[in-house]
Amino acid sequence: MTAASEPVDRERLLRHAVTVLIDNWRGHFTVPSRGLYPHQWSWDSAFVALGLRHVFPGRAATELLSLFGGQWRDGRMPHIVFNSAVADDAYFPGPSFWRSSRRPGHPPVATSGIIQPPVHARAAAAVAHTLGADGPAFAHRIFPPLAAQSRYLRERRAVGSGGLAAVVHPWETGLDNSPVWDAPLRAVPVDLRLFDTYTRRDLSHAEAGERPTDEDYARYVRLALAYRDHDYDDDWVRADGEFLVVDPAFNALWAWSELALAELAEQAGADPAPHLAEAELIKAALVDRLWDDSLGIFLAYDARAGRLLAERSVAGLVPLVLPGLPDRVVAGLVATLTGAAFRGRAGTVSGVPSFDRTDSRYDAQRYWRGPSWFNTTWLVAQGLQTHGHSALAAELSHDLVRLADRAGLREYFNPTTAAGHGADDFSWSAALLIDVLTQQNGAALDR
Numbered sequence: 001m002t003a004a005s006e007p008v009d010r011e012r013l014l015r016h017a018v019t020v021l022i023d024n025w026r027g028h029f030t031v032p033s034r035g036l037y038p039h040q041w042s043w044d045s046a047f048v049a050l051g052l053r054h055v056f057p058g059r060a061a062t063e064l065l066s067l068f069g070g071q072w073r074d075g076r077m078p079h080i081v082f083n084s085a086v087a088d089d090a091y092f093p094g095p096s097f098w099r100s101s102r103r104p105g106h107p108p109v110a111t112s113g114i115i116q117p118p119v120h121a122r123a124a125a126a127v128a129h130t131l132g133a134d135g136p137a138f139a140h141r142i143f144p145p146l147a148a149q150s151r152y153l154r155e156r157r158a159v160g161s162g163g164l165a166a167v168v169h170p171w172e173t174g175l176d177n178s179p180v181w182d183a184p185l186r187a188v189p190v191d192l193r194l195f196d197t198y199t200r201r202d203l204s205h206a207e208a209g210e211r212p213t214d215e216d217y218a219r220y221v222r223l224a225l226a227y228r229d230h231d232y233d234d235d236w237v238r239a240d241g242e243f244l245v246v247d248p249a250f251n252a253l254w255a256w257s258e259l260a261l262a263e264l265a266e267q268a269g270a271d272p273a274p275h276l277a278e279a280e281l282i283k284a285a286l287v288d289r290l291w292d293d294s295l296g297i298f299l300a301y302d303a304r305a306g307r308l309l310a311e312r313s314v315a316g317l318v319p320l321v322l323p324g325l326p327d328r329v330v331a332g333l334v335a336t337l338t339g340a341a342f343r344g345r346a347g348t349v350s351g352v353p354s355f356d357r358t359d360s361r362y363d364a365q366r367y368w369r370g371p372s373w374f375n376t377t378w379l380v381a382q383g384l385q386t387h388g389h390s391a392l393a394a395e396l397s398h399d400l401v402r403l404a405d406r407a408g409l410r411e412y413f414n415p416t417t418a419a420g421h422g423a424d425d426f427s428w429s430a431a432l433l434i435d436v437l438t439q440q441n442g443a444a445l446d447r
């Protein structure tokens with residue numbers, strides 16, 4: 001019996017995943033991990049809700065509603081809503097770094113000032129569905145903040161004639177230290193004086209070799225400080241910020257969420273039409289501006305330098321989540337996913353590596369520079385399912401189960417050895433495992 005065909009104890013895995021979500025629950029939200037990330041993170045909460053809904057649907061609704069308690073008056077949903085029960089320096093950069101409370105219109109809770117990929121409406125639509133008869137009441141409450149989040153992207157983050165949204169910090173992509181950001185980050189000086197002004201808390205919880213480098217951190221801090229010191233002004237940052245990038249995953253998730261907003265609008269008594277139209281607009285711009293036929297993948301665009309970044313990362317596969325992509329695009333994405341850059345020969349790679357395995361900068365255990373992650377692998381599986389590639393989707397879901405079985409609910413995984421890295425008992429790994437186990441039948445998983 002090969003390792004891939006060993007039977008998996010689904011019940012045990014499910015129990016463990018549920019225990020992790022219970023242990024990481026803080027009364028109205030879930031921390032991504034108990035040590036490394038002791039606050040509420042934006043896109044983490046969406047993935048967590050997608051799993052929580054199967055076991056505690058009420059908590060899933062609370063998770064999303066409590067997150068939007070941190071939304072700003074301009075509609076931005078910050079990437080962290082701080083947990084006032086932990087010390088300011090439990091995580092760096094904490095509340096005193098971001099200074100959200102000095103901003104007019106800030107909510108009564110401390111937050112960061114940057115954003116993360118907008119996958120929340122998709123999670124909310126799934127939660128509303130699971131809530132059954134209580135779905136419309138939840139839709140009524142969650143629809144207005146979700147619609148405001150989308151409006152913020154359209155009004156404050158759109159760049160160029162295609163109108164796609166730009167991110168102004170690598171943390172906004174969620175794929176923080178992807179090698180794709182190396183080139184745009186070269187324009188951001190490493191300010192050595194900054195090194196003495198902060199302590200990296202992440203290194204007390206994870207190996208330095210698995211996290212971003214000190215130089216990258218100094219750039220992250222510089223970018224965040226500049227945005228903060230310009231009062232988080234999006235006119236300033238779009239004109240003069242040192243990092244301005246259009247990311248395919250971010251925009252695809254925005255379009256996917258617009259489709260979900262249309263579903264929620266039906267339940268909330270609002271008009272779905274503008275959301276369907278917005279989704280089409282974003283999708284057309286993605287294909288028109290970011291699709292690269294020769295590389296068979298969507299690329300990021302460096303709006304500062306005015307050029308596409310010709311590198312293959314999992315972010316370029318995520319647009320598969322969108323229905324109605326041209327056939328040649330879907331075929332190209334599937335060929336790239338199953339080719340040497342990502343999955344290669346059947347059975348040799350687990351999940352979807354976060355970066356091109358044939359590139360010299362691929363690093364199988366450093367954060368977003370190679371490892372497979374649950375959320376991006378799950379998103380690609382969703383996309384495959386949408387386009388009728390069910391067998392390949394099932395393979396990816398099966399990989400997630402096998403990774404959890406072999407290495408536990410880690411933050412990220414070496415795609416070839418299946419070793420786990422980063423935080424343990426990581427919430428979105430637990431939540432998406434629950435989703436996968438709940439959606440699949442046993443026969444497929446134990447093959």
Ligand code: 9WN
Binds near residue numbers: 037042044171176
């Ligand atoms: C910065 C919480 C977050 C995820 C991101 C992941 C990581 C933070 C960090 O952890 O980022 O936001 O300190 O490295 O890259 O995707 O949301 O799990």
